[in-house]
Amino acid sequence: MRKAESPTTPSVAESADHILRRLEWTVVRRLDGLLQGDYRTLLRGTGxxxxxxxxxxxxxxxxxxxxxxxxxxxxxxxxxxxxDREMAAWFLLDLSPSVDFGSGESAKRQISAEFVGVLARMLTRHGNRVGAMLYGAGVDTVLPTRSGRTHVLHLLKAMQQRPEGASTGKVTRLQDLLQSAANLVKRRSTVFVVSDFISEPGWEKPLGQLAQRHEVVAVRLLDPMELELPDLGLIPIVDAETGQQLLVDTADAGFRKRFARIAAQREADLRDSLGRAGVDTLELSTDGDLVETIVRFTDLRKRRSRLxxxxxxxxxxxxxxxxxxxxxxxx
Incomplete structure (x- = not known):
């Protein structure tokens, strides 16, 4: 869902070059100091x-x-x-309308772009290659694996060019993206599935099949308001996937409790599905710190590897x- 009068995502106004330069100065440099080369723990999957x-x-x-x-x-x-020192990584990017939602200063689309920009730049700086498959109204953009800063800029531009709302009225089929990746990506790679996983059912099996061949990380995008509604009074709500509109009274405590209960059940079901698929999960919230999230995730993977x-x-x-x-x- 998204609010009917949601503000324009701040990152849209930025050029891809400006976004990358900002990330290099504010995120990549911090990660270099904190991880001290251990980013390969996060980016396993080398041949x-x-x-x-x-x-x-x-x-x-x-x-x-x-x-x-x-x-x-x-x-x-x-x-x-x-x-094999040359690692190939693929980003499977869900850019369907639901990722345009953001209850605060950032939308899920923005944190998706920042995550991809940071990881792609860290990889390509060490001579590795990255590729991407973009899902909007369908799997309509594929960027082959290449290295270099110019390629990262090309990837960020492709993410920016996704027309907002292009697939409104059509339910997201994440399984189409996963099945396309299984057919395209032949060499063992690290695969990041970046999505809010708001999709038609049926993606669980192809995700598990993808994880049997590749090192798969599910990067789950979320916003706090998707888990719990604040008391905002009477507000219009738009289903970003279908375009359906309705008026809800968030001042109604009973409605907020029902919403929270349904959201909690969806969270439990989603985490169970990701666990059964055998993939690691990294959760990126619109109100979180990207650096802290990546470092914490890396530490967890290192401890699990030792165990x-x-x-x-x-x-x-x-x-x-x-x-x-x-x-x-x-x-």
Missing amino acids: MDLADLREYQLHDDVRHIDWNVTARLQVPHVRVFTE SAGASARVPSHLSAHFAPGAARAA
Whole structure:
């Protein structure tokens, strides 16, 4: 939903170059200092090529053990990889009318552009490539993966050029965007699905299928007023997806409670769907701090990665002696 008389999104008046320069000075520089190179934790999904096999050594990652070779030789062996330093990332961008909503100074469309601008710039500064698929009235814009600041500017311009309200009256089908990405993106990549997930049902299965091949992060856009209505009296409301208008009395405490209850149930259902799809979720609120959100999300992924490494440290009982402290050095 959006208010019938919502103000123009502030970022619309800015040129793509002005937006990027502002982000480079106010966001990217702060993240460089806070993450200190750990942005790759957020942007996992790099390709790995098998380079060699060698005997297991103390502190090796047990997830890299080649069990076939280990069973044949009765000595633990690990696979040695060389990392593909060039990472490809894709942004699947939902630019349907519902992202034009914002109850404060910023709209969801603006925080979407800022997130994409920051992440795309951080990636391309390190020689990686980014691409994008834009969904408005349908999947009508595809930007192939490229690197460089000029490409980031081109991406931001494409996001700005989406005509507001172009698909009003047509319900968003997020599954069309996800299925198109599955057909287009062949090489394993990091995929950011940037959307408010206000969509026709049916996107859950293609999202899960996409996550089976790629490292997928669901970047969920939201506004506080979508969760709880303040007492604003009698106000006109427009359904941004269908264009339907109605007058609601937000002074009615019972109405606000029903709205909050329905919104809470939708939140629970959405988080459950994202969890079952096997994707990480980053929530971007129109009243939040982009830097703090990205840093907090990165820390969570680092901790989870360490926990996963510990949980994976299980070996067959007949080989467990090889992994006792000092065993690798003794060999």
